[in-house]
Amino acid sequence: MKWLEKLQTIDRRIIYLLLALSIILPLLFPIGLPLEISKNTQAVYEQIDKLPPGSVVLVSYDWDAASAPELLPQAEAITKHILEKKLKLVAVALWNQGATFADRVHNSVAPEVGAEYGKDYVNLGYRPGQAVVLNSLARDIHATFPEDVTRTRTASIPMMQDIKTIEDIDLIVCLSAGDPGLRTYIEQIGAQYPVTITGGVTAVSVPGMLPYLQSGDLVGLLGGMSGAAQYEMLVDRPGLGMGGMDAQSIAHLLIIAFIFIGNIAYVAVGRKKK
Amino acid sequence: MRRELPIAITFVSGILFLLDYFVKIPYLSEYVVGHFLDWAIVVAAFALLLGAANLLRIHVQRIVKGKKEWWNSLILLVAMFVMAIVPIIWTQQNAVYEYLFKHFFEHLNGTMFSLLAFYIASAAYRAFRIRTKEATVLLIAAVVVMLGATPIGAAIWKGFPQYSDWLQTVFTTAGMRGIMIGASLGAMVTALRIIFGIDRSYFGGQ
Amino acid sequence: METLGIWIGALCTLAIFSYLLRENPFFRTAEHLFIGMAAGIGIFYGYQSIVTNAWNPLFNPGDEPRQWFMIVPLVLGVLLYTRFLKKGKWISRIPLGFMVGVGSALAIRGVIGASFMNQITATMSLPLWGVMSKFGIDSLLFILGVLGTLIYFYFSREQKGPLKVGASIGKWVMMIAFGASFGNTVMARMSLLVGRIYYLLGEWLAIL
Known part of the structure; x- marks a missing residue:
């Protein structure tokens, strides 16, 4: 489970890069998710x-x-x-x-x-x-x-x-x-x-x-x-609002993924130490 | 005199505006309060310049003393004077001011705050630990709101926008209202203490 | 000229982003430029407000009646700067006292209606059972939520018995509220970054 330990101490620049990509890619290749009016x-x-x-x-x-x-x-x-x-x-x-x-x-x-x-x-x-x-x-x-x-x-x-x-x-x-x-x-x-x-x-x-x-x-x-x-x-x-919505969506998914992966790594490493 | 006069002025202006709110006294409300409001805008404008005066003092000293990276202080002062003088002479609709605002300032200001996006991502990964039941509830609410507010949430499950609305309309509103009522009481007490001269900390160390 | 402007904008953006790697001279220069420009904008609007709201009505009234009273805020404003003097420092407290008095009274006036009384009456006028968003129980949950949050911050008595139950409800409601606030904060920060990258890709590189 060495990779889990590595995952916990991942370089912050990799996190930054992933975040930038999660916004750049949907801007370049829009998905066109339908909007609902609140x-x-x-x-x-x-x-x-x-x-x-x-x-x-x-x-x-x-x-x-x-x-x-x-x-x-x-x-x-x-x-x-x-x-x-x-x-x-x-x-x-x-x-x-x-x-x-x-x-x-x-x-x-x-x-x-x-x-x-x-x-x-x-x-x-x-x-x-x-x-x-x-x-x-x-x-x-x-x-x-x-x-x-x-x-x-x-x-x-x-x-x-x-x-x-x-x-x-x-x-x-x-x-x-x-x-x-x-x-x-x-x-x-x-x-x-x-x-x-x-x-x-x-x-x-x-x-x-x-x-x-x-x-x-x-x-x-x-x-x-x-x-x-x-x-x-x-x-x-x-305008920018509609144009940016796909990127916003994917960035949110990434943040949620970050929270979960961070926690999985934390729990796994914590158990091993115990 | 040095201590009493400012406190007396605070008291008089404060009480006058409070009176005006609860009972409209013909001459006082129409005339005196109206004038005080006009005056306060002008004094606030002078206060706005105070910050710039402080910056000027600090950075002139840095340049004169030739401190480390003094050229940055020079850039700061030049930028300050250009952004002030150009619209003072030719209004804010002047092409030079609009150019500087649009191509320099907007990007500097915007990017400065967008750095927070990276930090929040890093914090989500490293610091958002689900150690307790409370943290779990906090996480679930955060995830539902994040998915509910963007189109991807509805694409994954139709329930996300609905439950996001439910969480916000019922629980977030209730929690925020409780906090708001408490904070309002606190704000009123603080303001009254200032008007009655009990709290004088705003005069600086007295 | 416009193309040059876009390149300047992109360089400013990248200079600030470079801080993500490490603190560096480009960032420091950009930071000073930003502070200087922001202060300059402040000076302009401060000056402009003094001229239009006090100087002109007093000295250049045009067709309108001259407003002699406008000498008062001009004097008060100048007195603010006595704070830079060694001996006359206390004089700056006169205009400060005026502003703090007006500000405090306006704070009370503002808070007492919309943020205090209206919030209490809006909660009291809710039915115990009613749909606010999705379920019939919404209204009851809402009222319990507001009361619970208030009880949570009630420290005048030891929290046991009903107070403890109330505080516990308050705690859970606030956890949901803070979770939603966190979600909203993420949303806001991501929007700022989307805006920046939209500019770099769209205006600067022109590949959108």
């Missing part, structure tokens, strides 16, 4: 889909480049849905890199659906202060964001004429990678104002959001890359 993804879709044209959706970009593989595809799919439905989109950010990602998403999606800056969507950018920013924007969006990212006065942007406080917002979609983020919106705005909150988070944040889903403080939730893939399918815009 009820939480469907709920997000329905919240946006049921809004009449002209309704205002606040999209919050509360993430950085480290979470982009999960939240960028979510943002693109949701933005396509919002702009295609002829809803007004107001983008803000509680994380400073979010403001740049909002530009990126708008630049890639707006031309596809023929949306126009200032008329259909606007990027108000980032403000520091976390919970302070949300309480402030709930009272007065123009005072919290006096200028947008192009340094145009918010008061002079056509679509912002009638969007001044939280009462003018019909739905909040928060895409968040931690705090400040979806929890901050639920706590600071959801509990004080009658506006529906939905959103998407990185997979690691999903368990922390589940109690809010059950209590109804949060309606619908996209979880990580698989949530993004499901939304991409719903709005028919394949």
Whole structure:
């Protein structure tokens, strides 16, 4: 049973290599596993889909480049849905890199659906202060964001004429990678104002959001890359989410295999020592 | 004065915002709280620059003293100034800023955190040992969730997504809710202690 | 220019990945570059927020009324920097006190509604028997799970009798919750790596 002992002290670089291969191979040779839409993804879709044209959706970009593989595809799919439905989109950010990602998403999606800056969507950018920013924007969006990212006065942007406080917002979609983020919106705005909150988070944040889903403080939730893939399918815009699902699947199988092999080796060697 | 003034300011601003939550007092809620919120955003913006000021101090010293690998400090400072000055002059929608963000920063930041994937794989192999009943339950829940969230789970057995949803809707939500209620109580007590000046640790060592 | 950018991105990615083999000069340089750029982005947004939210309303109000009060946060903000002085260090505690006061109060305001009261009422309003996901017993299991977790963290009395049973239920429910959290964490980390490899294969090597 010498090989079992060897298995227990395997070089970490072999583990790294296997992991890399488990992602590279399915990307090169896709299996095309069918996707199922979860009820939480469907709920997000329905919240946006049921809004009449002209309704205002606040999209919050509360993430950085480290979470982009999960939240960028979510943002693109949701933005396509919002702009295609002829809803007004107001983008803000509680994380400073979010403001740049909002530009990126708008630049890639707006031309596809023929949306126009200032008329259909606007990027108000980032403000520091976390919970302070949300309480402030709930009272007065123009005072919290006096200028947008192009340094145009918010008061002079056509679509912002009638969007001044939280009462003018019909739905909040928060895409968040931690705090400040979806929890901050639920706590600071959801509990004080009658506006529906939905959103998407990185997979690691999903368990922390589940109690809010059950209590109804949060309606619908996209979880990580698989949530993004499901939304991409719903709005028919394949991207990194759908493209990465096979690789994600195989990587999960590999991790499960690692846990089992590690334990088999441990048990076998342990018994022998006894 | 040195000790009392900051504590008094903490108390007044804290109590004001608490009052505003429970009872809306016409002038106070509309006017004073509104102004305080506007001010807090600006002070937070100054605080944001504080971190950069610290970095500047440390790395200028490293360069001046010619410490080991001082050129890295120089790279850091140059990167800092370029990323700050370019958008300050030409906004964040400027081509140079967007280029630097897209081709340098995004990859550095993204890759830094993706290293964790390798470590978690290594930890799964070496450290995830099923020694107790508790660990076995933890493992089963983890496996069902990992398979339930990706298409391969449903391809292996239709039950995986369903049981993953069941575990998360019933048990994870219940456990997280219990923890959340407890943590909320803790957060409220801590915040009250700060507002009433009982906890002053945030002033640094007093 | 775009091709050069993609090569730069790939080199940055590989420089950071090289840390997996061992700590090396390329990684250290990439790390410093990252920290510098992140700090630079912070400076820009800090500066931008000061200008748009305080400086312009005070000094360049345009058509809108001048907001004299905005002098207050500008002064408070500058006072934060007295922490670098030897003698006037304590002055920085004035703006700090303001921020901590507002922050603490907002923390209470936030937590008390959504994360505390709503969580309790949502649990209380559940029927004892009802399907939440799959089985009729879900609802009962859920309520026992919440109570058990709360009891587990109740340390004011020795845990024996009913308290011990409750704490034991809490322990098992939390094990499932932590297992699910581990599963979700694996998922998130793998997604980041998928994103990186997708870039290297798709944009850089263009073989996808």
